[in-house]
Amino acid sequence: MSDANCVDLAIVGSGPVGMAAAIAARRHGLKVAVVDEQPAPGGQIYRDVETADAGRGAILGADYVAGRSLAEAFRESGASYYPSATVWRLASDGLSWSAPAGGGEIAAERILVAGGAMERPFPVKGWTLPGVMTAGAAQILLKSEGVVADDAVFIGCGPLLALVACQYLNAGVRIRAILDTTPPQNRMAALPHLPRALAAPGMLAKGVGMLARIAASPVAVSRRVESVELMGEGHLAAVRWRDPQGSHEIETERAFLHQGIIPNLNMTMAAGCRHVWDERQLAFRPETDVFGRTSLAWLLSAGDGAGIAGAKTAALSGEIAAHAVAYDLERLDTPSFEAATRLPLNARRRELALRPFLDALYRPAQGMRVPEDDDVVVCRCEEVRRGEIARAVAEGCPGPNQLKSFTRAGMGPCQGRLCGHTVVETIAALTGAAPEAVGYYRSRMPVKPVTVGEIAGLSFENNLREKSHG
Template identity: 50%
Template sequence: MKRLANVVELAASYDLAIIGAGPAGMSAAVTAAEAGLSVLVLDENGAPGGQIYRGITGTPVKRREILGAEFWRGEEIVAGFERCEASYAPHATAWSLAPDGSKGFEIGVSLGGAVRHIHASEVIAATGAHERPFPIPGWTLPGVMTAGAAQIALKANALVPDGRVVIAGCGPLLFLVTAQLLAAGANIVAVLDTAEPGNWRRALPHLPGFLRSPYLMKGLRLLLKARRANFISRVTALRAEAGDDGCLARVAHTRGSTETTLACDTLLLHQGVVPNINLANAVGCEQDWDDGQLSFVPRIDDWMQTSIPGLSIPGDGGGIRGAEAAALGGTLAALGAAARLGRLSQDERNQRAAPVRAEFERLSAGRAFLDALYRPPKAFRVPAEAETIVCRCEEVTAGEIREVVAGGVTGPNQLKVFLRCGMGPCQGRQCGLTVTELMADARGVSAEAIGSYHLRPPFKPVTLGELASLPSNDAAVKAVVR
């Protein structure tokens, strides 16, 4: 693997550019390089692994039982990636992507304090997932963070929250983080489970697929570990409260008709993960509302290719299936790209893909059961309290959004004009789903009818200084003069 540190080291063109070095991106790179493609992997992190295997090449966590066997399985995939013939640019940001008029794409890359445009015949966007917004009163207080953020701090820096910790929400990651933090010595005073008891009835039709998947034993092991904490189920309301210093001091939770307050120093929130669709949205990929995952998902085919020819989205960015399925999806995407570029015949592609696809489908089979079992309640997706902040970047509240909807605003993009929702640094990652579902609730229509933000490049922050470093050409000069 060839490491690149600045934009001048980038070639002008590659057969395949891969955005993201998580399980899907790394597997895609290995498969594509083996097929003889010139491959560039762009990753914002400083080392491969993505979110799930973050820090695996240099984590200071030496007791392997803390992070668990599932985390350390990433060593094999990272080792394979580091042996392959791909070019790898850590600390690189892909901030624009568009068809370039010929057969392929123009990608804006920020690396080493400068930017440059490069060409790629095919692109695999392995952008992964992010945590679903969890808008409760007080969720912007210092001391409140997501469970995923706490997990990143543990993996990358062996940091454990100090003092009294409360973990709240639902979903498999909630149990995983609880188990990891307990093993690392965190003082977890309570785990507040917000899953609705009725979810079991919705999940039962999907039980056969779940039993065929490997999730069952993994889940049972996690539940047993997490249950060592003070586990409080059937929580129907949450509120984070500040102390005299303006930081988190207490968490109020409601169970039945009783509200209880717990003193705490850190509150970790989590209610599932959703595909990171910002790049797909900005490029113009067709997407659908997935009512099982309660999110928008890019429309992809059997080779992970989107509605834009040559652009593929494997892994959790194309639908939540988990790390192992993501790696297999990356392999399928690379095989599809290699066949479209003429490096593999269709017969060769299909033959190599057959066992991969069979395992991919086996691993994916249990996902519908988990989506139904841990479906987050509407009360935690659509805030009822008017003062609850929805858009953290612009500090827009649920009450303000309902007010402009009552005044005739019909969708998220019109909402931007009135309230600037989704126009901050996160570009809607932290508020997009909440805005969609809140507007749907206020108007009495479906989330699909409301739609999502329409994004434009740059879809990641880039400085004016970096843009000024772009080499000028005749087309750029004419564009400015006009």
């Protein structure tokens, strides 16, 4: 392997974590490579921030535009950057990536997984229909292309749903309706966390501002929505829902779903580090120390991929993880390490003050996470419905991994990303076991689908290294 492909730190992902980590690691003189599936840096939160013009910046807001200076510093950091490259294997010796025009390998002393978050599955009737996408997907279309849809129905709960609705209002795009599925009891549950949240700089005011913006708009908002059904033959045609006022239905060709975000787990799961169930965030996450070190010495994970905390926190966590790598590789002595991490650790503590309040206020409803209707598709790829999972469990299927052989759930191209948490919580609800005890799908390499040719193309030298490790 050529010298250029041997680094101290390989970073998977160039969102706020990856960019901030690369900048900090380069400052310590580390050799850094950053590999990202997207063609430009920014992650999903700052997607295409380098090319968005002033008009789009005005629609998306100041928090989005703030990503530009981070992307600039990242470009100038001296880290090797591999865009449009999908990492499909990572191990103690390094990682393998693939791209349409070929792939490669990078040997690394440490790997930082900065894979960010994905939207929580929203398993309701009809969620696989064309015309239905996530609110995050709608926002990506707006961020990267300025592409929007008129008369869509926004459905769900969480800050992102309100943010995308506000961005649509800023752009002058008509919204047909907003169906708020936030359980009403969440307000009481969130109240004890409010005093601490008030200490978080600016964020609460931003949230209140978004809700006021929506309330002042002509958009019809239905609250306390208890059930949602997306209807149509071959394409979405109508949304039906139930709230305390009764049953309602409106015609629409577009619906945007959202009920929070969860860590993008496949990379850390496949690497084999320890994961824990986070009951406050209703998701698995890799177990890490405050610096991002996982249970594996060569692997770190930081940002939303290690537990949802938002973009500002993610950048701080990326910086902190880079300091830890420099320290662990003996490029920093203890006093310098403590000095370097003091400010970002304190800043992160302030940012995190809002999180318990947000997690409680926007905890998604059980009925929207764990379907009770046997007809609801849980695994989108293999079209496995809730009823088949219930039957498998009744026949003695003990967990998610066995469910694969019972039903094929989790065995399609998305590799369980879109059904994992639904399967865990459904099995937990059916058996009475805790999600932690149910466990998650065992992910394996390749982390993303690749051709057999790419696996065969692994360098001989690297195979030898793996054997000598094993």
